[in-house]
Structures are given as C-alpha cells and as structure tokens.
Amino acid sequence: MYAMLTHKSPIQSGIRTTEEYKSVNTSSRFGRFWRRKPPRLPPRLTPDEKVGNNSFNRGPKLTNVGSKWMDRQRDVKEAFIHAWSGYKKYAMGYDELQPLSKIGTDGLGGLGATVVDALDTAMIMSADDIVSEAGSWIETHLLDRISQKGQVNLFETTIRVLGGLLSAYHLSGGEQEMNPTAKGPRPIVYLDIAKKLADRLLTAFTSSPTPIPFSDVVLRDSTAHPAPDGLSSTSEVSTLQLEFNYLSTVSGDPKYSMEAMKVLEHLKTLPKVEGLVPIYISPHSGEFNGENIRLGSRGDSYYEYLIKVWLQQGTTHSSNLTYLHDMYEEAMKGVRHLLVRKSIPSGLVFVGELPYGSTGSYSPKMDHLVCFLPGTLALGATKGITKEKAMKDNLLTFEDLENLKLAEDLAKTCFEMYSVTSTGLSPEIAYFHTQEYYEGSLDGGNKSSEYLNDIIIKHADRHNLLRPETVESLFVLYRITEDPKYREWGWQIFEAFEKYTKVDSGGYTSLDDVTMLPPHRRDKMETFFLGETLKYLYLLFGDSSVIPLDQFVFNSEAHPFPIRGTI
Ligand code: DMJ
Numbered sequence: 152m153y154a155m156l157t158h159k160s161p162i163q164s165g166i167r168t169t170e171e172y173k174s175v176n177t178s179s180r181f182g183r184f185w186r187r188k189p190p191r192l193p194p195r196l197t198p199d200e201k202v203g204n205n206s207f208n209r210g211p212k213l214t215n216v217g218s219k220w221m222d223r224q225r226d227v228k229e230a231f232i233h234a235w236s237g238y239k240k241y242a243m244g245y246d247e248l249q250p251l252s253k254i255g256t257d258g259l260g261g262l263g264a265t266v267v268d269a270l271d272t273a274m275i276m277s278a279d280d281i282v283s284e285a286g287s288w289i290e291t292h293l294l295d296r297i298s299q300k301g302q303v304n305l306f307e308t309t310i311r312v313l314g315g316l317l318s319a320y321h322l323s324g325g326e327q328e329m330n331p332t333a334k335g336p337r338p339i340v341y342l343d344i345a346k347k348l349a350d351r352l353l354t355a356f357t358s359s360p361t362p363i364p365f366s367d368v369v370l371r372d373s374t375a376h377p378a379p380d381g382l383s384s385t386s387e388v389s390t391l392q393l394e395f396n397y398l399s400t401v402s403g404d405p406k407y408s409m410e411a412m413k414v415l416e417h418l419k420t421l422p423k424v425e426g427l428v429p430i431y432i433s434p435h436s437g438e439f440n441g442e443n444i445r446l447g448s449r450g451d452s453y454y455e456y457l458i459k460v461w462l463q464q465g466t467t468h469s470s471n472l473t474y475l476h477d478m479y480e481e482a483m484k485g486v487r488h489l490l491v492r493k494s495i496p497s498g499l500v501f502v503g504e505l506p507y508g509s510t511g512s513y514s515p516k517m518d519h520l521v522c523f524l525p526g527t528l529a530l531g532a533t534k535g536i537t538k539e540k541a542m543k544d545n546l547l548t549f550e551d552l553e554n555l556k557l558a559e560d561l562a563k564t565c566f567e568m569y570s571v572t573s574t575g576l577s578p579e580i581a582y583f584h585t586q587e588y589y590e591g592s593l594d595g596g597n598k599s600s601e602y603l604n605d606i607i608i609k610h611a612d613r614h615n616l617l618r619p620e621t622v623e624s625l626f627v628l629y630r631i632t633e634d635p636k637y638r639e640w641g642w643q644i645f646e647a648f649e650k651y652t653k654v655d656s657g658g659y660t661s662l663d664d665v666t667m668l669p670p671h672r673r674d675k676m677e678t679f680f681l682g683e684t685l686k687y688l689y690l691l692f693g694d695s696s697v698i699p700l701d702q703f704v705f706n707s708e709a710h711p712f713p714i715r716g717t718i
Contacts, residue, residue: 224692237657250658260303267315268682286335306387318710361437425485442508447518465715494605500560522565522620526627528558535700571595575647580612619683683709
C-alpha cells in the first residue's frame with residue numbers, strides 16, 4: 152500500500168494578499184520548515200518488488216481485488232517506463248518523440264517539454280531512475296534553454312513546463328528544503344528555474360495594453376506579442392492562475408499571482424451567455440471576439456480553472472474569490488440549459504456547441520477535450536471528498552447534485568466514444584445523432600457497440616493523440632463515487648493504448664484513424680501522454696489516499712499543487 156503523498160506546507164499554499172507576503176519573514180519561515188515533517192512518499196520497494204518482476208510481493212493481507220489493481224497499476228508504470236525509454240533513446244532534450252522515425256522534435260519551443268511534463272509522474276510512481284535522469288537534465292540544461300530559446304506559447308509553457316517544475320518542487324519536499332527521495336537535484340533547483348521562466352513569461356501580461364496577456368513570448372529577449380490574428384484563446388488566458396498563484400506562495404513574491412489573477416478579475420466583468428463565453432478574446436480591447444461557444448478546444452479549461460482556482464485557496468478560508476465559484480456555477484447551469492442534449496436512439500448525454508452564439512443553430516459536436524468536464528463537475532460538486540461523505544454530511548446543494556448526475560452521464564458518453572470504435576480508442580471529435588442531425592456510414596466500426604448509431608465520426612476527426620481527458624475524469628469519478636466501473640473502463644482504455652499505440656522500439660504513438668484495423672500510426676508521442684494520461688491511469692488503479700482530491704488540485708496538465716490550509 153502506498154502512503155499519502157502529502158504533507159503540511161510550511162507556507163500555506165494558495166493566494167496571499169500583499170500584506171501577508173510582507174509578513175512572511177525569511178527566518179520565521181525557516182524556523183517552521185524544520186519543525187514540519189517531510190512529505191510521505193510511496194515506500195521504497197525491494198528489488199523483488201520492483202516493476203517488471205513477476206514475484207512482486209503484495210503482502211498477505213491483500214484481497215484478490217486489491218492485488219488485481221496493484222497488478223494493473225504496475226502495468227501502467229511499465230508503460231510509463233517504456234514511453235520514457237523511447238524518448239530517452241531517441242529524443243532526450245527535445246520537446247517530443249517521434250517514435251516511428253526515432254527522432255526528437257521541438258514543437259513547443261525547445262524547453263525539453265517531455266522531460267518536465269514526465270518528472271512528477273515518475274516521482275508519483277517511484278520510478279527513481281527516471282526521476283534522476285529527468286532531474287539531472289533539468290538541472291544541467293533548462294536554464295540555458297530558457298535564456299536562449301525563441302518563441303513559446305504562454306499557456307502551453309505555463310501548464311507543462313512551469314506546472315511541471317512547481318509540482319516537482321512540492322513532491323520532492325521543496326517546502327521542507329529537503330529531498331526525502333534523494334533522487335534528482337535539490338528541490339530549490341526546480342523552484343529557481345521556475346522563477347526564471349515565469350519572470351520571462353510575465354512579459355506577456357506586462358506588455359499587453361489590457362489585463363488579457365499576449366499569447367506568445369520570445370524567451371531570449373523577454374518580449375511578447377499577440378498571435379498572428381491578434382487574438383488570444385479564452386481558455387489559454389484563463390489557464391495560468393493555479394501555476395502563478397502557487398509560484399507566488401512558494402517564492403514569497405506576489406507579482407506572479409497578481410498579474411495572473413487580473414485576467415480572471417477582468418473576465419468577471421465581461422458580458423456572457425448564461426455564464427458561457429466565446430472562445431476568443433482580444434488582448435487589445437480586452438473584449439471577447441466572435442460568438443463561438445464551446446467547451447472543447449480554446450474554451451475548455453476556462454471552466455476548469457474557475458472552480459479549481461477557487462478550490463486552490465481552500466474553501467474553509469474566507470475568500471475574496473467567491474466570484475469564481477459564482478461564475479462556475481452560472482456557467483454549469485448554462486451548460487445544462489444550452490449545451491446538453493441526448494442522442495438517439497440510445498440516449499447518450501453529450502455537450503454540443505453554439506458556433507453562432509445562443510441565437511444561432513446548435514451543433515451536436517463534442518471534442519474529446521470536453522471529456523475533462525465530468526471530472527471537473529464531480530470535483531466542483533463534492534470539493535474532492537467522496538459522494539458518500541458529502542451526502543452523509545448533507546453538503547450537496549441542488550446544483551451540486553445536478554452537476555454530479557451530469558458528470559456521471561458524461562463520463563459514460565466519453566467512455567462510449569472509445570468503446571464504439573474498432574480500436575477501442577476515441578476519435579478526436581465525435582458528433583451525436585439527434586432528431587435534427589444524422590449522417591450515415593460514419594460509425595466507429597465496433598459492430599457490437601450499443602451506441603453504434605448514436606455516435607458519428609467524420610473522416611477528418613478519426614485521429615487519436617493519446618489524450619488524457621477521459622481517463623482524467625474516470626480517475627476523479629472513481630475517487631468521488633467509489634464506483635468500480637470507472638476503474639474497469641480505465642483498464643479497457645489502457646489495454647487499447649497498449650495494443651494499438653505501443654511502439655516496440657520505445658514510446659507510444661498517436662494514430663490517424665481509430666476506426667480502422669490495424670490503425671495507421673501517426674509518429675508522435677505527445678508530452679501529455681507521460682504527464683497526464685499515464686499518471687491518471689496509475690492513480691485510478693492505486694490507493695485513494697495518494698494525492699487526495701481534497702488536499703491537492705491538479706493543473707490542466709495533471710501537475711498537482713497543494714490546496715491552501717488542508718495539508
Ligand atoms: C493538455 O495539454 C492539457 O490538458 C490542456 O488543457 C488541453 N489539452 C492537452 C491534452 O489533451
């Protein structure tokens with residue numbers, strides 16, 4: 152069994168006022184460090200217990216059910232090691248691996264994104280060699296890259312690289328100024344690099360004439376500029392705050408949080424459609440652009456961060472962030488009213504789009520990206536505790552119960568988006584059969600699926616990028632409802648990844664068409680397969696006391712940060 156991957160933070164995590172920052176003087180902070188216990192990490196395994204050894208000793212008290220999930224968790228760890236081995240062999244230091252060509256590519260600006268995205272997954276899995284290799288690469292190379300590289304996207308760099316550095320700082324015992332794992336560099340190394348990176352990223356905020364940051368930063372000269380069309384994505388500008396807030400907490404410098412929170416304060420003032428927002432925003436005017444409303448690409452994590460930034464500062468604390476909870480609740484009401492429908496003939500609940508605003512026509516299109524929503528809805532409803540406990544303590548409002556029901560319905564739909572295809576893997580985008588919309592001969596190929604006629608998959612949407620959203624939601628739903636079906640669904644998805652995306656020479660690959668057997672492979676391993684997909688599967692099959700959801704909040708790239716005041 153694994154111990155809780157938690158500890159008391161010496162400086163409470165979360166958002167501070169400037170006065171609070173001033174009052175934290177260095178010597179008293181250090182005094183408290185020494186009195187606190189270091190984080191409790193999963194126990195070291197003996198060589199016999201290590202991954203890959205068939206004599207893995209699970210101890211006498213485990214039931215068959217417990218041992219089945221430990222075996223499955225071990226299989227996920229093996230998959231992670233296989234993914235890393237391909238990356239290390241052919242692409243170490245590049246952003247991503249092309250596992251079929253056996254080369255690396257820099258699609259994210261050249262900061263070694265896979266190394267940083269994978270590091271905290273390796274820590275959580277106690278994959279010690281990978282922690283050492285990734286940690287040592289970061290210590291040796293990342294600062295130089297940050298000062299020399301060119302254009303990076305503010306959002307991608309924040310969620311993957313800054314987020315990865317900060318959770319590695321926490322999980323390696325940063326707040327105690329010690330590294331209980333003794334693997335990789337001292338935690339302060341991660342924090343120092345995170346600060347240097349964030350100092351450059353801040354230019355995106357400070358060069359903009361409004362509180363809405365520019366989308367791109369040129370690292371080597373610390374300049375920022377808008378995207379070619381002049382617009383930023385709504386989800387991108389609103390998915391920076393968990394990271395900048397936590398950096399302010401651990402660094403003691405409020406500037407990061409202050410800049411990032413100005414975005415949400417500004418978004419609060421803008422007109423919306425029942426809490427729903429268009430997917431583009433102009434950093435020049437500070438206004439939304441166009442009317443396209445969706446919870447898929449460019450819209451998704453706006454809704455995710457409303458509730459998570461509110462949760463991050465601890466619900467037991469009096470807060471000036473209640474407006475975020477209000478915005479979230481209004482938006483979810485809007486989702487239920489304007490976007491949720493049921494497919495025919497078999498009644499799958501799905502979330503469609505309003506490409507022309509609330510007065511335009513409805514599109515029954517759902518990106519796989521929308522599958523983050525079941526997890527977010529469940530988390531927002533119980534605030535990370537189990538449904539059973541929340542019900543027993545009478546903590547759930549009418550809105551919470553509605554959201555929880557929707558979460559469970561949508562998680563099923565997301566799972567069926569996998570189940571309906573020949574490969575058992577989801578397409579990037581699905582359409583749903585309704586009274587108004589149907590297209591024949593575009594099914595997923597699994598003739599035994601009950602939902603073959605409900606889910607329509609267009610030719611251009613049949614790829615799979617190893618995305619995490621569905622397994623992320625299955626993980627959260629399992630933790631909250633404790634219903635074992637979510638684990639079984641996760642296992643089916645994992646088996647399909649193993650069967651169709653694993654590359655023998657190392658790594659896993661995206662696919663071109665999940666409805667074809669065998670599927671054509673696309674030659675790219677996205678960083679989030681190591682940062683998110685495998686991490687969520689590992690946690691789904693493991694002990695629920697590891698990274699508990701009422702004590703940690705996961706950023707949009709699955710990097711966990713402690714919640715203020717809970718640990
Ligand atoms: C990740 O980079 C993040 O989860 C982001 O918020 C959305 N897309 C990818 C994974 O699909």
